[in-house]
Amino acid sequence: MSRLSPFVAIRRDLHKIPELGFQEFKTQQYLLDYIHTLPQERLEIKTWKTGIFVKVRGTAPRKTIGYRADMDGLPITEETNLPYCSEHEGNMHACGHDIHMSIALGVLTHFASHPIKDDLLFIFQPAEEGPGGARPMLESEIMKTWKPDMIVALHIAPEYPVGTIATKEGLLFANTSELFIDLKGKGGHAAFPHLANDMVVAACSLVTQLQSIVSRNVDPLDSAVITVGKISGGTVQNAIAERARLEGTIRTLSVESMNKVKERIEAIVKGIEIGYQCEATIDYGSMYHQVYNDEKLTAEFMQFVEQLPDVHVVRCKEAMTGEDFGYMLAEIPGFMFWLGVDSPYGLHHAKLTPDERAIDKAIALLTSYMTWKGNE
Numbered sequence: 001m002s003r004l005s006p007f008v009a010i011r012r013d014l015h016k017i018p019e020l021g022f023q024e025f026k027t028q029q030y031l032l033d034y035i036h037t038l039p040q041e042r043l044e045i046k047t048w049k050t051g052i053f054v055k056v057r058g059t060a061p062r063k064t065i066g067y068r069a070d071m072d073g074l075p076i077t078e079e080t081n082l083p084y085c086s087e088h089e090g091n092m093h094a095c096g097h098d099i100h101m102s103i104a105l106g107v108l109t110h111f112a113s114h115p116i117k118d119d120l121l122f123i124f125q126p127a128e129e130g131p132g133g134a135r136p137m138l139e140s141e142i143m144k145t146w147k148p149d150m151i152v153a154l155h156i157a158p159e160y161p162v163g164t165i166a167t168k169e170g171l172l173f174a175n176t177s178e179l180f181i182d183l184k185g186k187g188g189h190a191a192f193p194h195l196a197n198d199m200v201v202a203a204c205s206l207v208t209q210l211q212s213i214v215s216r217n218v219d220p221l222d223s224a225v226i227t228v229g230k231i232s233g234g235t236v237q238n239a240i241a242e243r244a245r246l247e248g249t250i251r252t253l254s255v256e257s258m259n260k261v262k263e264r265i266e267a268i269v270k271g272i273e274i275g276y277q278c279e280a281t282i283d284y285g286s287m288y289h290q291v292y293n294d295e296k297l298t299a300e301f302m303q304f305v306e307q308l309p310d311v312h313v314v315r316c317k318e319a320m321t322g323e324d325f326g327y328m329l330a331e332i333p334g335f336m337f338w339l340g341v342d343s344p345y346g347l348h349h350a351k352l353t354p355d356e357r358a359i360d361k362a363i364a365l366l367t368s369y370m371t372w373k374g375n376e
């Protein structure tokens, strides 16, 4: 029987302890315990909230290459039945951040004992799923002193086979905004609807009306998404609901479309207030800047990877996913790419099961790329 790769074992450990944004205490401790086992001569380690910065001092630095991995899990109950499934009831690494962290540790492990000319900065970032750790981390004093000259990150892609990486120059991921709408009407007995203002009916109507925005208000040659992922309201089957809440997200390929979509949401919500005689409040939660890949660095990376054995490069289309790494790319040239992990279930699914062979492949690929880039 073949031995488990150390970084697959690390991934499994991390997979058991998914924590939500800015609560990644055990995850941070796990990473720190591991990082402290590495040769320390060239390392400088600083914590920031539940995140970590690790600098690897180069032998003759002219620039700093940044590498970012996100750390948080999602409030999803895992249904994989894996022997190493989540031990944190109700939370799951359903977006691959456990894989992202184990890959980052693999690359860091290599460079801790095989330094290159340039400095490297490994960024373990909390709260990617929300409320967003990239922006405050970017504004931190540590980042001001250690700001890299270029930066790279990856995201697992269930739809591609292991050995495939996919990316493109320019726009890769959408602009995002969370969306929370609270409705307050008048509750009452289920048998006397004429004496109440039913917020379950208002919420259902609102969800349906929101669907008209993408089909009727956004240019068909542009793209936008409004997803209501959670709806709650009411107390019991035979009482009319006084309150209802919609929780969702908006995705657009431009800031202009985001503003337009929000204008339309506000108009529709006003209509609901009038039509259903209720009070409504809208909260846009956290918003993420689009992920825009630096043209030159991305093209160069794709060319570099193409000549590696066993790696297939795909020039993909942009996706409506969001990533607060977009804030880092708005200030630092760099790129993000998809890493094929071949899972029959997609991102944010309770049965996501990435193929772990992608971990060592990604470590090898990133190690080669950074060695080349950091010795240029």
Ligand SMILES: CC(=O)N[C@@H](CCC[C@H](N)C(=O)O)C(=O)O
Binding pocket: 095, 128, 129, 130, 155, 176, 177, 178, 248, 249, 250, 286, 288, 320, 321, 322, 323, 324, 347
């Ligand atoms: C890669 C990925 O799945 N990212 C998340 C980012 C979520 C941002 C925020 N919580 C929102 O929902 O708008 C995504 O859902 O795309």
